[in-house]
Amino acid sequence: MRIRRLTMPAIRLKTPRAVIKAALILVAIVMPPAHAANATLIVPPFLPEAELRETYSPMMEFIAKHSGIDLTLQTYPNYLAYWQATLNGYDRALALDPAPIVDFRVQRQGWTVLAQLEDSTSQTLAVHQDNLIVDPAELVNKPLAVMPSPSLSTLVMYQIFPNSLQQPELVFKDSSRDVAEALFANEVEAVVIPTALMDGYPELVTVTRTEPLPSLGFSAAPDLSSDEQSRLREALLALSSTTEGQRLLEESGLKPVVPASNADYQGQAQLLEGTFGY
Incomplete structure (x- = not known):
């Protein structure tokens, strides 16, 4: 009786490049998506906290959608608390401030103005x-x-x-x-x-x-990267350049957002002379 020897078919191994590509696809499937960057939106207490949240929450959602940076609203019970926190400084923050505070952040803490609300204020x-x-x-x-x-x-x-x-x-x-x-x-x-x-x-x-003084200005903390600052600036300006943003501003009772720079607020911090901590 002759015994027939069985042979297994040859298996062609994938090339190293193909193996790496397959591994990368598998990692992309298994790994969860990266989380969006986070930052804080600082708003002074010129209105009650509940009113501030109602006014600025839609704006924060719009900015997150257009910049990829999620914002958390930071409010304060009064101006004394707001000023003390300003003196202490912030990490990873976007602030909406009156002109003297904008200039103070720029001159003393290295912040960068990104945009401002249209028109002046008095x-x-x-x-x-x-x-x-x-x-x-x-x-x-x-x-x-x-x-x-x-x-x-x-x-x-x-x-x-x-x-x-x-x-x-x-x-x-x-x-x-x-x-x-x-x-x-x-x-x-x-x-x-x-x-x-x-x-x-x-x-x-x-x-x-x-x-009149320059209107409320948006400025970015120095620990936000130049790319993050650029994305935030574009998102802020999109509030006035897109139909969605224009509708949001109108519903929130906010003025249009327009381009601005540090120079637009230069010298405004002089109003703070004599203020504790200045």
């Missing part, structure tokens, strides 16, 4: 329409509501009343909304609030209005 010294005050001098030694220093309302109040012996009695409130409401609660004779807020209070009348 503060208004206002009283109730039933209060027949037409001159700031009539408010000396009378209660006046402002947000704590270094809010713009307090900084410009010292310009309106430069003589420290002839100033109103300051009553500090946590937000511009709280400042305005103090007048209707008969806590004060007058208020200093952002001029843009006046439209929401038709019962208020203007005593005087400050000279």
Whole structure:
């Protein structure tokens, strides 16, 4: 009986290049997708926290979608807490600040301006329409509501009343909304609030209005890479250049976002002179 020897068919081994390619495909399938980068969006307490979150959350989602950088909103209970945190510095942050703080971050902490809200901003010294005050001098030694220093309302109040012996009695409130409401609660004779807020209070009348300053500016912390800063800048500007972004700004009650640089805020930090920590 003859025994037939069985032979196995030859197996052709893949080339090293093919093996590497297959391994890379397998790794891509098995490994989870990379997480988006994270950063903090800092907004000062010019409005109550709940109102800030409602206003800026859609913007944060838009920026994350267009930049690949997820943002977490950082708010503060009052301007004192906001200023102390500003002095301490931030890591991986995008900040929306009034002009003096923007320039402070640029000059003292190496931040970079990416964009700004369109137009300028100003503060208004206002009283109730039933209060027949037409001159700031009539408010000396009378209660006046402002947000704590270094809010713009307090900084410009010292310009309106430069003589420290002839100033109103300051009553500090946590937000511009709280400042305005103090007048209707008969806590004060007058208020200093952002001029843009006046439209929401038709019962208020203007005593005087400050000279305009550059509008709120977006700046990036120095530990965000140049690529991340560029992506954030493009996402911010897309808020005004795309239909989706324009609709978002309108629904949130925000001004258009326009290009800006460090030079647009140069010298604004001088308003902080005399402020603790400056």
